Amino acid sequence: MSGAARRRPIRVLLVDDSTLALEIVRRMLEHEPAISVCGTAHDGAEALALIPRLMPDVVCTDLYMPGMGGLEFTREVMALHPVPILVLSIAVQREHADTIFEMLDAGAVDIVAKPRGGLCEPSAGLAGELASKIKVAAGVVALRRRRHRAVAAEPLPLAAARPGLRPRIVGIAASTGGPQAIETVLHHLPRDFPLPVLCIQHIAEGFMEGLVQWLARSASISVCIGQDGRPPLPATAYFAPDGMHLELDAHGRLRCSPELRGQQHRPSADLALASLARVHGRDAIGVVLTGMGRDGAAGLAEIAAAGGATIAQDEETSVVFGMPGAAIQNGAARLVLPLGQIAPALERLAHGESPAHPTVAKGHAR
Numbered sequence: 001m002s003g004a005a006r007r008r009p010i011r012v013l014l015v016d017d018s019t020l021a022l023e024i025v026r027r028m029l030e031h032e033p034a035i036s037v038c039g040t041a042h043d044g045a046e047a048l049a050l051i052p053r054l055m056p057d058v059v060c061t062d063l064y065m066p067g068m069g070g071l072e073f074t075r076e077v078m079a080l081h082p083v084p085i086l087v088l089s090i091a092v093q094r095e096h097a098d099t100i101f102e103m104l105d106a107g108a109v110d111i112v113a114k115p116r117g118g119l120c121e122p123s124a125g126l127a128g129e130l131a132s133k134i135k136v137a138a139g140v141v142a143l144r145r146r147r148h149r150a151v152a153a154e155p156l157p158l159a160a161a162r163p164g165l166r167p168r169i170v171g172i173a174a175s176t177g178g179p180q181a182i183e184t185v186l187h188h189l190p191r192d193f194p195l196p197v198l199c200i201q202h203i204a205e206g207f208m209e210g211l212v213q214w215l216a217r218s219a220s221i222s223v224c225i226g227q228d229g230r231p232p233l234p235a236t237a238y239f240a241p242d243g244m245h246l247e248l249d250a251h252g253r254l255r256c257s258p259e260l261r262g263q264q265h266r267p268s269a270d271l272a273l274a275s276l277a278r279v280h281g282r283d284a285i286g287v288v289l290t291g292m293g294r295d296g297a298a299g300l301a302e303i304a305a306a307g308g309a310t311i312a313q314d315e316e317t318s319v320v321f322g323m324p325g326a327a328i329q330n331g332a333a334r335l336v337l338p339l340g341q342i343a344p345a346l347e348r349l350a351h352g353e354s355p356a357h358p359t360v361a362k363g364h365a366r
Helices: 019-029 044-054 070-080 094-106 124-138 178-188 208-218 269-283 297-305 322-329 339-350
Strands: 010-015 035-041 058-061 085-089 110-113 169-174 197-201 222-225 236-239 245-248 254-257 284-288 309-313 335-337
Touching: 010 019, 010 044, 010 124, 019 035, 019 124, 035 044, 035 124, 044 058, 044 070, 058 070, 058 124, 070 085, 070 094, 085 094, 085 124, 094 110, 094 178, 094 208, 110 124, 169 178, 169 269, 169 297, 178 197, 178 208, 178 339, 197 245, 197 269, 208 222, 208 236, 245 269, 269 284, 269 297, 284 297, 284 322, 284 339, 297 309, 297 322, 309 322, 309 339, 335 339
Parallel strands: 010 035, 010 058, 058 085, 085 110, 169 197, 169 284, 197 236, 222 236, 284 309, 309 335
Antiparallel strands: 245 254
């Protein structure tokens, strides 16, 4: 988004059936000069009618509302008036896991967690997180939902297998837009994929279990929360427990730990990918998907330096190009692919085949 376009505050439309919740969220944002609440609505139908008149840059919506709820509202917005949507919700309950991630799949950008006590007790941390995610969402181009998963990938040109290449593990990192991107990759991996997959997804605390449940419904391989001390198994995707890092220990077993260790994110993609490089060296494969920031770029560079295979998602199919862009900019990504080609590339790499013509767009990060 141009500097001129961002001289004015980001216009935000708030949608929640609770008048109290609307007022509290408004107060959370009123001290942020870069953000202006341009309107409020009590359900999806009212908000849908306001969007053409108010022209918001971002919509923050509750999940469950009478009449038109969050999921139907998101689908209608993406079809009629595409605008970035943030979901403001309490932690996903087991029986409701599908709905919130279907909202992300329908085109919502990200989730912001309401505090466990509800919005009646907002914290400064929550206000800062909400403001930060609104700023990220304002830079996202909201398009009518494209189903990358349904697009057949072009075959990758491959060279002969590299002598001694015996891949042992895959690491995948993602943030904003990641649930949809990871779902696409895991859906297209074959049921007998021969490697374990460590997945690092930045997501609000309380939502990881719901994400794993949602992914397990469409993935061909097993999907689960990693358990400390367990050896990673083939054809299984592991996610970090809530509020913990996920990496490999010196013996190649899963390590789950809550220590920040100087990292901005927990789980940290840099820690996870670097552990793959230390344990498996050239037999590790690293992937950085859509996301805000630089987490994963340094870890992917360690895999590349060890001789492993490295992939970054391309800009066109990324919701936010920060993380893959950083990995491309620092030279860590040997291969830059659209989302629909990543699973076929992993399948070939897992069987010792090397891409013949790596495509890297250096200096293309933004």
